Amino acid sequence: MARDHNRIKRLDGGVEGILTWISEIAWRDFYKHVLAHWPYICMNKPFKLEYTNIEWEYNQDQFEAWSKGRTGYPVVDAAMRQLNSCGWMHNRGRMIAASFLVKHLLLDWRIGERYFMEHLIDGDFASNNGGWGFSASTGVDPQPYFRIFNPLLQSEKFDPEGEYIKKWVPELRGIAGKAIHDPYDRGNGAEAKKSGYPERIVDHKESRDRCLARYKEGLGRKSYS
Incomplete structure (x- = not known):
């Protein structure tokens, strides 16, 4: 309206x-x-009930890496560090971070939803739930489950000069050009390692393939409540 x-x-x-x-x-x-x-969405249920049977991973080490901004994906890490520092980040950062947790790490979207609510100064249950439903493809108006953000492409498109990354990931401030988006695969791995920045905790293509297979398998199970 x-x-x-x-x-x-x-x-x-x-x-x-x-x-x-x-x-x-x-x-x-x-x-x-x-x-x-549809008040059942506040009862830990996805809006699209057919997504109830997705089998999630529960890897505490990977969740810690995500929540602390230590995934090895600079744009994801910048977003999470901003959230932890000041309780806010741009909607694009929220989508990138949420998509990474769910579709790269295959961690339950509800864990991320709760983490955001605990840290966002503008946290609103309905909006936060809707945002996570969008990213996890479980919500009322979601992106298709086969749409999986590529963090590198998102970084290059929305932070082309790496200014956002350099502000929130100081370990990478000495890296110039497009290598800021992917230091280990673009010839600056030694510098990144020396500064204490981690390598990627997961591979993008492998994670994408695993996610697609897991979603298809979950959607193939007909019984849910």
């Missing part, structure tokens, strides 16, 4: 930032309506 009203009244005045803000208000209201009409 907010976006429809804006189209008629042009409340944004042609300013892109205001238009984005109106869109976010619309999403906030949408997720609150979802919670009101």
